[in-house]
Amino acid sequence: MSPAIGATLNRVDGRFKVRGESRYSAEVQVTNLTHAVVVNSKIASGRISAIDTSEAERAAGVLAVLTHRNMGRVATVPRLLPSLAGLAAPGQSFFPMQDESIHYGGQPIAVVVADTIERADHAATLIRVEYETTPATTLLDQDRDRAYVPERIFGGLLPGQNSRGDVAKALAAAEVCVQATYRFAPNHHNPIEPSASTAVWDDVDRLTIYDSTQGPNSVQLTVAELLGLPPISIRVVSHAVGGSFGSKAMVWHHPTLVALAARHVGRPVRLALTREQMFTSCGHREEQEQQITIGAAADGRISALRHHKYSLTSRFDDWAEPSLQSAAVAYTNPNYEGVYHLVRGNTITPTFMRAPGEASGMFALECAMDELAERVGVDPLELRMRNVSDTDPSSGNPWSSSGLRECYQRAAELFGWHDRDPQPRSRREGQWLVGTGMASALYPVTQPVNPQRAKARLYNDGTAVVEAGVSEFGTGVFTAMTQVAADALGLPPERVRFVGGSSDLPNITAAVGSAGTSAVGSAVHVTVCELRDQLIRRAVADDHSPLHGADPARVQVRDGKMVLSDRPDVGETYADLLHRTMTPDVEVLGTWNPPPQDAGYGIHTFGAQMAEVVVDAELGVVRVRRMVGVFAPGRVLNRKLAHSQLMGGMLWGLGQALLEATRMDPRLGRWANSSLADYLVPVNADAPDVVVDTIEQHDDVVNPIGIKGVGEIGVVGAAAAIANAVHHATGRRMYELPITLEKLL
Amino acid sequence: MRPISYSRVSDVGTAIGTVAADPTSAFLAGGTNQVDLLRIYVEQPRRLVDINDLPLKQVEELPGGGLRLGGLARMSDVAEHPTVRRRYPMVSESLVLGASPQLRHMASVAGNLMQRTRCTYFRDTEVACNKRSPGTGCSAMEGVNRGHAVLGTSECCIATHPSDLGVALMALDAVVQTESPAGQRSIPIDDFYLLPGKTPEREHPLSHGELVTGIDLPPLPVAAHSRYIKIRDRESYEFALAAVAVAMSVVDGRITEIRLALGGVATKPWRARAAEAALDGAPATTDSFTRAAEAELATAVPHGMNAFKIELAKRTIVRALTEMTQREGSA
Ligand SMILES: Cc1cc2nc3c(=O)[nH]c(=O)nc-3n(C[C@H](O)[C@H](O)[C@H](O)COP(=O)(O)OP(=O)(O)OC[C@H]3O[C@@H](n4cnc5c(N)ncnc54)[C@H](O)[C@@H]3O)c2cc1C
Numbered sequence A: 001m002s003p004a005i006g007a008t009l010n011r012v013d014g015r016f017k018v019r020g021e022s023r024y025s026a027e028v029q030v031t032n033l034t035h036a037v038v039v040n041s042k043i044a045s046g047r048i049s050a051i052d053t054s055e056a057e058r059a060a061g062v063l064a065v066l067t068h069r070n071m072g073r074v075a076t077v078p079r080l081l082p083s084l085a086g087l088a089a090p091g092q093s094f095f096p097m098q099d100e101s102i103h104y105g106g107q108p109i110a111v112v113v114a115d116t117i118e119r120a121d122h123a124a125t126l127i128r129v130e131y132e133t134t135p136a137t138t139l140l141d142q143d144r145d146r147a148y149v150p151e152r153i154f155g156g157l158l159p160g161q162n163s164r165g166d167v168a169k170a171l172a173a174a175e176v177c178v179q180a181t182y183r184f185a186p187n188h189h190n191p192i193e194p195s196a197s198t199a200v201w202d203d204v205d206r207l208t209i210y211d212s213t214q215g216p217n218s219v220q221l222t223v224a225e226l227l228g229l230p231p232i233s234i235r236v237v238s239h240a241v242g243g244s245f246g247s248k249a250m251v252w253h254h255p256t257l258v259a260l261a262a263r264h265v266g267r268p269v270r271l272a273l274t275r276e277q278m279f280t281s282c283g284h285r286e287e288q289e290q291q292i293t294i295g296a297a298a299d300g301r302i303s304a305l306r307h308h309k310y311s312l313t314s315r316f317d318d319w320a321e322p323s324l325q326s327a328a329v330a331y332t333n334p335n336y337e338g339v340y341h342l343v344r345g346n347t348i349t350p351t352f353m354r355a356p357g358e359a360s361g362m363f364a365l366e367c368a369m370d371e372l373a374e375r376v377g378v379d380p381l382e383l384r385m386r387n388v389s390d391t392d393p394s395s396g397n398p399w400s401s402s403g404l405r406e407c408y409q410r411a412a413e414l415f416g417w418h419d420r421d422p423q424p425r426s427r428r429e430g431q432w433l434v435g436t437g438m439a440s441a442l443y444p445v446t447q448p449v450n451p452q453r454a455k456a457r458l459y460n461d462g463t464a465v466v467e468a469g470v471s472e473f474g475t476g477v478f479t480a481m482t483q484v485a486a487d488a489l490g491l492p493p494e495r496v497r498f499v500g501g502s503s504d505l506p507n508i509t510a511a512v513g514s515a516g517t518s519a520v521g522s523a524v525h526v527t528v529c530e531l532r533d534q535l536i537r538r539a540v541a542d543d544h545s546p547l548h549g550a551d552p553a554r555v556q557v558r559d560g561k562m563v564l565s566d567r568p569d570v571g572e573t574y575a576d577l578l579h580r581t582m583t584p585d586v587e588v589l590g591t592w593n594p595p596p597q598d599a600g601y602g603i604h605t606f607g608a609q610m611a612e613v614v615v616d617a618e619l620g621v622v623r624v625r626r627m628v629g630v631f632a633p634g635r636v637l638n639r640k641l642a643h644s645q646l647m648g649g650m651l652w653g654l655g656q657a658l659l660e661a662t663r664m665d666p667r668l669g670r671w672a673n674s675s676l677a678d679y680l681v682p683v684n685a686d687a688p689d690v691v692v693d694t695i696e697q698h699d700d701v702v703n704p705i706g707i708k709g710v711g712e713i714g715v716v717g718a719a720a721a722i723a724n725a726v727h728h729a730t731g732r733r734m735y736e737l738p739i740t741l742e743k744l745l
Numbered sequence B: 001m002r003p004i005s006y007s008r009v010s011d012v013g014t015a016i017g018t019v020a021a022d023p024t025s026a027f028l029a030g031g032t033n034q035v036d037l038l039r040i041y042v043e044q045p046r047r048l049v050d051i052n053d054l055p056l057k058q059v060e061e062l063p064g065g066g067l068r069l070g071g072l073a074r075m076s077d078v079a080e081h082p083t084v085r086r087r088y089p090m091v092s093e094s095l096v097l098g099a100s101p102q103l104r105h106m107a108s109v110a111g112n113l114m115q116r117t118r119c120t121y122f123r124d125t126e127v128a129c130n131k132r133s134p135g136t137g138c139s140a141m142e143g144v145n146r147g148h149a150v151l152g153t154s155e156c157c158i159a160t161h162p163s164d165l166g167v168a169l170m171a172l173d174a175v176v177q178t179e180s181p182a183g184q185r186s187i188p189i190d191d192f193y194l195l196p197g198k199t200p201e202r203e204h205p206l207s208h209g210e211l212v213t214g215i216d217l218p219p220l221p222v223a224a225h226s227r228y229i230k231i232r233d234r235e236s237y238e239f240a241l242a243a244v245a246v247a248m249s250v251v252d253g254r255i256t257e258i259r260l261a262l263g264g265v266a267t268k269p270w271r272a273r274a275a276e277a278a279l280d281g282a283p284a285t286t287d288s289f290t291r292a293a294e295a296e297l298a299t300a301v302p303h304g305m306n307a308f309k310i311e312l313a314k315r316t317i318v319r320a321l322t323e324m325t326q327r328e329g330s331a
């Protein structure tokens, strides 16, 4: 039998997507539907001094115009908590439209509900708002003097600073020091599907929300808390989600606003955010600066790392993406100091964005490592090899599994790294300067805090349905779960159906931090194994079964059949057993308890990135020719899905390196390029030749299926490899992302 | 969206008559710019007159050797037209390097010439913009203006003209054919685009309801030796940071004929006359090219983030001329 796991099973939802049959949250068919349009604040700080809605109210088709004066009140002020905790997960500790105050540009100030979207949209333009404006901070440099070190960041999950050893002393004693400052433009997620919610009240205490989210349960719990209703009153359905990259990881205002609006008008209401609103409604990667100092011996061995980050957060929360955590443990370094500095600004609270923290923090570290390699005259790859740590430097614990050295070696082979002439600006082809660069990739394995559940039912025809409350936002999780279940039950994948996307299903924490597949996968695995074991126990206990009296431990499942391990001709199918015993089905609710956070191991995913770029010697244009990424994500459930995720991640890194920047106009306190024509992401023509490979690692610490996640690690290090390649091509160091051509003119 | 009436017409007379009679109406061609602006309330027509059925889609030979592009010819059809590719490669290249395949299948060449600027403040009805709301001021002057113009600007407006096709047409001295209730007109392309001056809202000399029926490319042997190069952040689907349309002939190492226009850096498709003057009769060397580029950009005015465009434009000119010379040399 060839196990389903690892096989390149095509996506189970592929056919529906290609044929346009998947129903997204703004497409569900609901009778009596009405449409909401949100009006956003045009100022970044101040208050609404007057708001005239009379003309909008009189416009054709309008059912309601809600402002802070008549919008329902929320039962509690939300408190930001990352959705990984499995509890209510508001994206920021603020809920709009409760009073006249304005804290950031784009803050919702009115909701118009009408019978058609066009009429709602038109009426929204008829609202007249007068503001009293107060000075706003929207750039880091405007208020840098007021930076503070927060007690904790990231919704309280991480400390604001961290240290070990004596950095000052070690740096003073270091033979070589590399010091550099890196600046990062703010970034936005820009999934192809803007967020949407449709709210349907079936009764005063029965609400269904169709929502585009990474976690139906987080939405359920958050909206329940805000509306002051018990969770049993609220069902959240997420049939299909068109990408997220973190923009749908936390619960923002729209599902609650649409629920309040639907209650107000007494009809179902749909709210689909516009592309422009996606720039102010779901968080972003914050503008930031990172200062890094590496101290090393003459042979490049690192003795100390100091890493400080300055970034802009909101008025409500001490948020910084955790840029320091992977860089802190990437290499052996006995002396370490990492500090977050925050500046309060007039912005929505920033949020997770694909490889939150690592994408920027590892950029800084890996560019500085490239400088160190140059300074000590060691090949960049060799420098990393010399500094590989076999234990987690922050705790001294062993890694649950690593594979980093193998990743370096494999990447070097695939890329042809070893022929490299280290001299910058040494290769030219016509107008093009050619360079190569590399970087390490690290991403922490986050574990859900709470038990993860799934349900599995096997019917007497030998087909199985498996359920869990996870949503499919493009990662392929429904496909991977089909494989996990098929594998453990010994069924071909076509006989298994995975159902997710609803808060009514067994509880799964929002799929964040690349932990989605491992959390639900572990729950599914535990559950279907229990189901299989029950079936085997029934068979061996049944006198009419050919397996009667056998030791259950010696029974295997394959091709829908339970057989003796050493005599595969002896056995029977699930169907035979259930028919004979007149059993319609067997069902199991299973629970996976994640290991405690401190299980005595460092748990990280590792990888290596290499890139070749060409830089136009006169015009400064940078194009990436090829990328190689090799990663060690534990076990690979589905090669095709995993490689697509990793490749997509690497192209994200390309976007981060060369294109992506949201530009703030500080005079207006608003983004100046909130459209996909102006916020540039890579297009197909930018995609280089990308080679992805994986080094499978056995890891029985991380979870029962041994996977560490592939959703984000592909991003990490890609931008640094490109920036280092730009240096190799041109001899110029890049300290600011994105690397646009004016920096190379 | 505001209530809008829509009608589809099939003859030029009705199209012109309908739009000319109603100041709140507008022609609708491919809609790739019009519908965009309408959705964000930058343009607020009450009546759209769909002109896609007008018989203006052909590319035809003109007596005397020129070529006429029908106003409603699709960007993709013109780009692929064998005669255009053979006799006016820069026209084909300027089209292929613009927008995306989907947009090029929808969009017409007249619509391309008529498209509005991509200045993000122009597209944001909440902020000051002299082009959108005359007299309110220019938000771009001291704002996010990396994409803005350094040539042809005024104290009222620094918006870049976005058309790539227009740049190639400028180099060729194309002629825009129009028709209105007052009759037919032929407008040299240079006159078809107005500098912003004190009236940035006025971009063309057309009267309301005047239809672009065609674009005439003059008979011009040198145009067969032409090219369009476009510099931008990403490889496709983006407007130019700098672009150059060049047609050139070199005899015995000397430039005997030169046509040069710039895109992405000016408030209208920009004929580089100063550079042409410097190049005419000059030796085809990097030295001449550099001097010509300097001459053309001598009057350029930077505005903060876009300052790099001056150097970029110069280098792009040198690049385009160098490549043309190499190509000519090897031909
Ligand atoms: C994302 C994006 C990227 C783009 N990139 C580029 C690029 O790189 N380079 C480039 O050159 N262009 C680019 N474009 C612009 C695109 O080429 C234009 O939108 C298109 O050419 C407009 O043609 P249309 O037929 O769709 O015009 P419409 O949108 O229908 O009309 C545009 C305007 O012209 C008027 N009009 C149309 N036809 C006539 C006529 N015959 N006579 C008089 N007035 C008329 C309309 O009333 C309207 O005001 C891009 C557009 C988008 C959306």
Ligand code: SF4
Pocket: B117, B119, B120, B121, B122, B128, B129, B130, B131, B132, B137, B138, B139, B140, B141, B156, B157, B158, B159, B200
């Ligand atoms: S540059 Fe022109 S279009 Fe842009 S804001 Fe200024 S006036 Fe308006």
